[in-house]
Amino acid sequence: MNLSLRKGVIAFCAFLPATLSAHWAQASDCHSNRISIRGDWGQAAFTVEVADDPRERAQGLMFREHMPTTHGMLFLFETPQQVGFWMKDTLIALDMIFIQPDGTVSRIHENAIPHDTTVIDGGPGVLAVLEVNGGLSARFGISEGSELQHPALDQALAAWPCDAPSAD
Template sequence: MRLLSIALVLLFTAGVAQAECSPETVTIRDGETVLNFTVDVADTPRERSRGLMFVEDLPRQSGMLFVFDRPRAVTFWMKNTLIPLDMLFVDRTGVVRHIHHEAIPHDETQIEGGDSVFAVLEINGGLARRYSLTVGAELRHPVFSDGPAAWPC
């Protein structure tokens, strides 16, 4: 009976760990802060070019994760984007390397993210500061599992 109980606990724990790392969720760890964001993944050129354009309201713990085929220099802009956004520019390991706070709706000024960007997480403007997110924070998501992830699934 004891072995059955241990097996059930292990099975449940494995299921919980797996549920925490899903394509629909990005988990951010920054010091003792751990946050979950429900995300849409933009991993094709068409999805990335559309992004969050024309979105009128983004739920607080939601966002969009832009994923590139390989790390590269990226720039973003806010053309046709109706809400302010924070942009977290992330390297191949899932580590935040740059944060652009409160990008201005409709602004066509280029926002540079750096030279080795693999992914960009866009969340509601002001949340990065509200949650004290900093460069060096780690993201957990399946897209970072193909390489040496800082916080693997």
């Protein structure tokens, strides 16, 4: 093999792993136990438990005394709908982030009060709800219009599909 061809092969071999690892790192950002959320304010990620059946959604975060700052629960519904939540038997303050089918945030209820039985209305067309520790929405700047990335969303409709690069 001549010298210039060998240099080309070496350069290609050095380039290929970097390219593949960048692709896999990007693809690996979308896992069922992780959500990413972004907006004009920046970007954040949470490790989530997914509640996607009636029993799991009914249980939610009841009776939990603590939740790590970087964790949350993602409630997924079969179809977009009007949803309401309450805090009976929930021991920690929560922010409830209501999400449309395309992954955009339509409403946020901040600092839901533990044990409160007042129904918190998420509005129409909600496909998912992300619950995080109370005050985190304001702390990060998460607002209506922010975009959520998660593989459970219909990727053809998603404002931020899983195969799109992250902002970081």
